[in-house]
Each structure stands twice: as structure tokens, then as C-alpha cells.
Amino acid sequence: MKEIWLCFLFAVAAICAQQGGVAALTQVPCDLRETPHGSVCVCNSTYCDYLEQPELNDASKVVVISSSKDGLRFKVTTGDLSIKTPLVVEDKQSTDENFHAEAIVVDQHRAWLNLASIPQRLFINASVKTVKVSVQRELRFQNVSIFGGAFTGTVSYLIQQLPPDLQDHVYKSYFHRDGIAYNSIRMSIGGSDFDMEPWAYNELPRNDASLSNFTQLDPRDLQKIEQLKRLKRVAQLEKLKIMAAAWSAPPWMKTNDRWTGFGQLKTEYYQTWALYHLKFLELMQSKNMPIWAISTGNEPLNGVIGFFFVHFMSMGWTPWQQAIWLSDHLGPTIRNSTQRPVLIFGNDDQRYTFPSWFRKMRSSRSSALSYLDGLAVHWYWDELVGPQLIDQAHQEMPNKLLLNTESCLGDKPWQTHGPELGSWQRGENYMRAYIQDFQHSFNGWLDWNLVLDEQGGPNYVNNFVDAPIIVNATSRSEMYKQPIYYAIGHFSKFLPAQSVRIETRIEGENNSFTQLSVVGFQRPDGSVALIVYNGQNLPVDVALNDSQSGPFNLRLPPRSWHTVLYK
Numbered sequence: 001m002k003e004i005w006l007c008f009l010f011a012v013a014a015i016c017a018q019q020g021g022v023a024a025l026t027q028v029p030c031d032l033r034e035t036p037h038g039s040v041c042v043c044n045s046t047y048c049d050y051l052e053q054p055e056l057n058d059a060s061k062v063v064v065i066s067s068s069k070d071g072l073r074f075k076v077t078t079g080d081l082s083i084k085t086p087l088v089v090e091d092k093q094s095t096d097e098n099f100h101a102e103a104i105v106v107d108q109h110r111a112w113l114n115l116a117s118i119p120q121r122l123f124i125n126a127s128v129k130t131v132k133v134s135v136q137r138e139l140r141f142q143n144v145s146i147f148g149g150a151f152t153g154t155v156s157y158l159i160q161q162l163p164p165d166l167q168d169h170v171y172k173s174y175f176h177r178d179g180i181a182y183n184s185i186r187m188s189i190g191g192s193d194f195d196m197e198p199w200a201y202n203e204l205p206r207n208d209a210s211l212s213n214f215t216q217l218d219p220r221d222l223q224k225i226e227q228l229k230r231l232k233r234v235a236q237l238e239k240l241k242i243m244a245a246a247w248s249a250p251p252w253m254k255t256n257d258r259w260t261g262f263g264q265l266k267t268e269y270y271q272t273w274a275l276y277h278l279k280f281l282e283l284m285q286s287k288n289m290p291i292w293a294i295s296t297g298n299e300p301l302n303g304v305i306g307f308f309f310v311h312f313m314s315m316g317w318t319p320w321q322q323a324i325w326l327s328d329h330l331g332p333t334i335r336n337s338t339q340r341p342v343l344i345f346g347n348d349d350q351r352y353t354f355p356s357w358f359r360k361m362r363s364s365r366s367s368a369l370s371y372l373d374g375l376a377v378h379w380y381w382d383e384l385v386g387p388q389l390i391d392q393a394h395q396e397m398p399n400k401l402l403l404n405t406e407s408c409l410g411d412k413p414w415q416t417h418g419p420e421l422g423s424w425q426r427g428e429n430y431m432r433a434y435i436q437d438f439q440h441s442f443n444g445w446l447d448w449n450l451v452l453d454e455q456g457g458p459n460y461v462n463n464f465v466d467a468p469i470i471v472n473a474t475s476r477s478e479m480y481k482q483p484i485y486y487a488i489g490h491f492s493k494f495l496p497a498q499s500v501r502i503e504t505r506i507e508g509e510n511n512s513f514t515q516l517s518v519v520g521f522q523r524p525d526g527s528v529a530l531i532v533y534n535g536q537n538l539p540v541d542v543a544l545n546d547s548q549s550g551p552f553n554l555r556l557p558p559r560s561w562h563t564v565l566y567k
Contacts, residue, residue, distance in 0.1 A: 026052040030073040030481075038422035040470075040480035041073055043173070045165035049073065049481070050178040053493070054565055056527050062552065062566040064089055065494070067486045069424040069559035074486065081552045081566060086541055091557030128555070130541040131516050132507040135528065137547050139503035144521060146241065146403060146444025147492035148184030149174065149468070153195030154459055155450045156224050158471055166479060167227075168234045170451060170469065173481065175235030180489030183237070183497065184292070186405060186446045187224065189246040189280050192298070193312030194449055194459045195220075198248070198259040201276065206252040209272045217283050225289050241292040243405065243446060244280065245348055247313040249273055254315060262307045264316045265325070274329040281339040293343035295376050295405065296322055296330070301349055312461045319360035322346075323368035326361075331371030343373040348405055350378050352385045355393035374401030374443075380411060382433060387440040394441045401443050407433070408448040409484075410456055410465040418456030418464035419482070424559065426466060427483025431533050431561050434491055435517045438501060447488060451479065487561065490531055494563045498524045516540060530564040532556065 030041035030049040041049050051074045054063045064077045070092040079087035159167050173179040190200040202214040217225075232240055248259055253273065256263030265273055281291050296317075299306070303316020317325075326346070334342060346369070347357050354377065361368045375393060394402060409426050410417050420426055434445060448465070453473035456464030468485035472478040504520035515536040521529045528549075534540050534556045542554045549566060556562060 025054055025076055027074070027076065032071050032073070033422075033480075035422035037420040038069070038424045038483065039071055040422045040482055043166070043169050043479045043481065044477055045163050045169075048169040048173060050172070050176075051076070051493075053177050053181075056565060056567050059549070059567040062087065062564065064554065065490070065563045065565070066091075066556075067427075067483070067490065067561055068557050070557070072557075072560065073481075074489070081549055084553070086553035086555040088555045089557055089560070089562065091539075091560065128539050128541055130543055132543045132545070133518050133530075133532075134503075134505045134507055135520055135530065135544060135546040136503035136505070137522055137528065140522070141501040141503075142402075142441050142443055144438065144443055144495055144499045144501060145497040146184050146446065147180075147488070147495070148182045148186065148241070148243075148444075149447040149450040150186040150194075150406070151224060151228070152188065152192055152449055153220060154452065154457065155194070156220065156227060157196060157458070158451055158453060158473060159227060160223065161473065162471060162476055162479075166471075166477070167230070170471075170479065171231040171234040173469065173485075174450060175231060175237050175240075177236075177493075179235070180485070180493040181496070182492055183239070184241040184243065184444070184446060185228070185450075186243045186245070188298075189244050189277065189294070190218075190248070191313055192247045193461060193463050194457075196458070197460050198313045200248060200250040201280070203250045203252075206250075208252075209269065211272060211275060211279060214276065214279050217287070221284075222287075225284075225287050228289060242284075242289065243293045243295070243345070243403075244284075244291050245295040245298045245405075246277070246315075247298045248315040249276070259313050260307065260311055261303070261314075262316065263303050264318075264321065270325050270329045271333070273325070274333040277330060278333055278337055278339060281334075281342055282337075285339070291339075291342055293345055293374070294334075295345040295348040296326055297348060298406075299349045299378065300347075301353065312459075312463060319357045320364040323361035323364035326371050327365035327368040331368075335371070343401070344371055345374040345376040345401070345403065345405070346372040348376040348378065350381050350385075351387075351389055352381055354389040355396055358393065358397065369397065372397075372400060374403060376403055376405040377442075379404055379407035379433060382436075387436055390437075390440050390442075402441050404437055404442060404445040406446065406448050408465040408467065411463075419452065419454065419466045419470050421454075421470060421480060422482060423466075424483050427487040428533075428535065428559075430484050430487040431490070432517065432535075434487070435519045435531065435533060438491075438519050445488075445491075490561055490563045494523075494529045494565065495521055496524055499529070502528070504530065516542070518542075527565060527567045531561065532564060533561045534558065 028050045032039050033042045060081050062079050062081050066072050066075045066089045068091050077089050174182045191198050202211045251257045253269040254263040284291050300317035302310040302314035449467045451469045451471050452467040468482055470480045499521045502520045502522050504518045517533040519531050523529055537558045540556050545551045
């Protein structure tokens with residue numbers, strides 16, 4: 001009965017899609033389920049929510065796609081730019097006097113955010129604030145082209161347990177145009193912390209500098225390759241960009257002869273480790289699954305200072321050591337091979353290491369940075385360290401790509417370890433972070449695990465965290481799209497490759513604190529995509545003024561985020 005009702009809603013959504021300038025949109029609505037932390041969209045083998053890509057055929061039309069704390073998920077509202085009254089996005093605003101919510105106050109220029117628990121009754125008679133936002137299309141910044149997540153050993157293991165139709169919903173939800181249109185994945189070279197056990201190629205024989213036993217991929221790789229082939233078919237994806245990184249060398253190559261702890265690569269194996277990377281690239285190419293980019297290694301400080309709390313696979317580098325390995329071994333090995341088109345990204349660690357890591361590399365080997373095509377950043381301590389360090393790195397190396405290559409929540413001692421199923425606040429954490437990063441020159445974002453189970457695993461160290469999609473590993477019959485998924489999708493779905501950030505400015509700000517954030521892009525077809533986030537417990541009127549299309553007004557509901565599309 002429930003699925004008949006959902007199909008009825010699907011039909012109504014298709015019939016009611018507006019014509020005349022905006023092509024009728026086919027939308028399969030979210031099957032919303034309340035949870036102790038908020039709400040999720042439920043998918044099973046026969047039903048999952050999707051939204052067809054909006055097409056703008058008339059310069060006077062605007063499409064607003066909205067998600068909110070009260071339950072909107074990719075709701076479509078259409079309007080006319082020439083109409084002076086605000087285009088209103090309707091929400092299910094709570095009027096419960098006893099309702100308490102956290103009002104989000106964001107400092108865009110620092111790292112901290114403030115949370116205030118405020119009774120909802122204080123807002124009932126409050127006036128709606130108008131915020132003026134200017135859009136200057138002529139001021140153009142970085143290209144944005146990369147969106148994706150990690151296809152870890154855990155992800156591969158979980159997907160393999162699901163029935164085929166539900167597997168396909170995972171792939172379609174992430175990578176199809178009707179999903180959130182990812183175009184990239186990140187995978188490990190050997191094992192990572194999200195595997196069933198630590199592992200590497202050529203673990204035996206020991207002290208084998210020629211890597212005589214690294215002649216084929218591991219069966220775990222072969223399973224991933226078959227899954228990725230199916231992913232591409234289901235998502236109708238012609239090209240999939242794969243970024244790869246190694247967590248650790250086999251223990252015999254390391255100073256501590258262990259998977260984890262304080263240990264670096266032995267200098268006598270610097271060239272062996274470069275050859276290890278080359279062999280992986282060649283073997284993946286032979287399976288028709290070429291690698292787009294590699295990094296110099298996942299979180300190099302884990303094996304230097306992070307070993308006190310990191311108990312999973314890791315290998316330490318100092319920037320001086322890594323510069324020598326990159327300049328004298330990895331760089332020449334890759335560039336003088338058939339794999340020379342593969343991009344190389346440096347650091348693959350936290351924001352607080354920027355830009356000093358690269359300055360120290362340059363001091364060790366002046367040519368080292370010439371082998372880097374890009375800089376890779378992890379998200380985990382961004383709330384404590386502002387984006388100015390990224391700005392400095394970009395100013396010193398303006399021609400290098402800048403990617404966030406890992407992010408999740410639930411990893412900190414003060415956070416719930418594992419999922420907070422349906423948490424809107426965790427979605428807001430992502431929304432604020434994406435907006436901030438794209439305001440500071442990032443070219444894309446690769447999230448961590450595509451899916452995890454109800455605990456936030458499994459893995460060999462019980463390192464439980466959250467993910468945008470949680471699968472029910474007990475029944476193997478459902479998966480749950482969290483607010484995090486939609487937060488990411490408000491960017492990835494509507495920003496095709498070669499979108500360019502344009503100037504957006506909130507006018508009249510007399511300090512750096514605001515509860516409204518906006519970032520804008522011009523898409524390859526010339527249309528504009530604005531991502532607007534209202535973090536307060538009140539509706540807000542947004543008076544937009546575009547340098548080419550002129551002024552128009554929106555009224556946005558509380559605690560909501562929106563993608564605004566127009567020509």
C-alpha cells in the first residue's frame with residue numbers, strides 16, 4: 001500500500017511540473033522516515049528517490065531546488081525572474097512553542113561556529129529579515145570539476161552483500177544525472193583503515209626490492225573493478241576519474257616493521273616504493289580501469305606525530321623526506337613511463353599543514369614541487385583552522401589543482417562515533433564546509449566512504465564514522481540517504497565539469513558573522529547556479545541582484561539550503 005501511495009506522489013510530481021521555459025521535471029519523491037536525530041530518505045530494491053536534471057529553456061525562468069530541516073528534499077520551485085514579488089519556497093515550519101533548535105552562527109573568515117539553543121516561540125512574531133546578495137558574473141575564479149567519494153574495501157564489502165537492485169540504487173544515487181552526478185572516486189593502493197584487515201601488495205617475500213611477487217592485482221581489487229564496471233553501466237557514465245593513494249608500504253619496507261605506529265619508509269626502498277606505485281597503475285590500466293591521479297601518500301603525519309591515536313595502516317613522512325622521494329624517485333619514475341598522464345597530488349593531509357609542508361619540501365629539493373599537479377587537503381580539523389592557510393598555499397602555487405580528498409563526521413572524541421542517522425546538523429556541517437572551500441579556490445571535493453553500515457563500519461580497528469548513505473546491513477533490504485547526501489548533492493548534481501565560480505557578495509555586512517551564506521557558479525551552458533544556505537530558525541528574504549539578469553527576490557524557509565538556477 002505504501003509503495004502505491006509513493007507511486008501516486010511520483011505521478012503527481014510529474015504532472016504538476018511546470019511548463020513554459022522550464023522543461024517538465026520527472027521526480028521520484030523522497031520516502032521520508034523520522035529518526036531520533038532527524039529524518040532520512042528510505043530506498044529499497046524497488047523504490048528510491050531521484051530528480052531529473054532541470055533544463056532552462058527560457059531566460060526569464062528560475063528554478064529553486066530546496067532541502068530543509070523540516071523535511072524538504074530536492075523540492076523544486078519554479079518562477080519568473082520578471083515578477084517582483086518574492087518567489088516563496090514553502091516549508092512545513094513548526095509552530096510548537098516547546099520546540100528548541102540550534103541557531104547556527106557562522107564566521108566565514110575563521111573556523112569556529114557558535115550554537116545557540118533558542119525557544120521557537122521567540123521567533124513566531126519576529127519580522128523576516130531581507131538580505132541583499134549581489135552576483136557579478138564578470139568576476140570569475142576557479143574551475144570546479146571534481147565531485148566524488150571513496151570506494152574503500154568496506155564500501156566494496158557492503159555493496160557485495162546487497163541484492164543487485166539495491167546495489168544499483170547506490171550507484172545510480174551517487175553517479176547518475178538523476179542522482180547527485182558524482183564523476184570521481186578515491187581508492188586505496190593496497191589497504192586502508194576501512195578494510196577488513198590491513199594488507200599490501202608483495203607482503204612476501206620480505207626484502208624483495210624488485211617486487212617479484214607484485215605481478216597481478218589482489219582479488220579485492222578485482223571485485224572493486226567488477227563493481228566499478230557495473231557502476232558505470234548503471235550510471236550511464238562514460239568516464240570515471242579514479243584517484244588512488246597508499247596508506248602504507250608492506251611492513252618490511254618500513255623502519256618499524258609494522259602496519260602502524262611511528263615508522264617511515266627505509267631509504268633503501270625509496271625506488272622500490274616508486275616502482276610499487278607504477279606497477280599498480282599499469283595493472284589497473286591493463287584491466288581497462290585507468291587511474292586519473294595519485295597522491296604522495298595518505299596522511300603522512302600519522303606515522304610521525306599521529307601514532308598516539310592512529311591505530312590503522314599508516315606510514316610517516318616528513319616534508320623533507322617526501323621531497324627527496326618525489327623528486328628523485330616517484331616523479332621521474334611516473335613521468336618516464338607510459339603512465340605519465342597520471343596527475344600527482346601532494347600532502348593528502350590536514351589543512352593545518354598548509355602551506356608550510358610545501359615550503360619545507362622546496363627547501364629539501366627545489367625541483368620537487370614541479371612534479372606536483374595538485375594539492376590534496378583533508379577536512380578533519382577545519383573547524384579549528386581557518387582557510388587563510390589555504391589562501392597562502394594557493395597564492396604561492398596558483399597553477400596547481402586544489403582538492404579536498406577526504407571528509408567525514410564522527411571521528412572526533414567529542415562526536416558520536418558512527419552515524420547520527422538523519423542528523424540535519426551534520427548535513428549543515430557539510431554545507432558550511434563546501435561553501436567555505438569553494439570560496440577559497442578549491443576545484444572539487446572527494447568525500448570519504450560512499451556507504452557504511454548502521455554502526456559506521458565495518459573495519460579492522462572499529463573506527464566508526466558517518467557517511468552520506470547508510471545501508472541496513474542486518475536486513476540488507478534498505479539504505480538511508482542522510483541530509484549529508486543532499487548537502488553534497490546541492491553542489492555536485494548542479495555543477496557539471498567546467499563550471500566556474502563567480503563573485504557573490506552579501507551586501508551591507510558590517511561584521512564577519514552571518515546566518516546566510518552563498519556561493520555562485522556559471523555553468524558551461526552559461527546559466528548560473530547559486531547555492532544559498534539559511535542557517536537561522538527564521539525564514540529569510542533574499543534580494544538577489546545579478547549583473548546581467550537584474551534583481552529578483554526569494555523567500556527561503558528556516559534551516560534550509562537551496563540551489564538557484566537561472567540564465
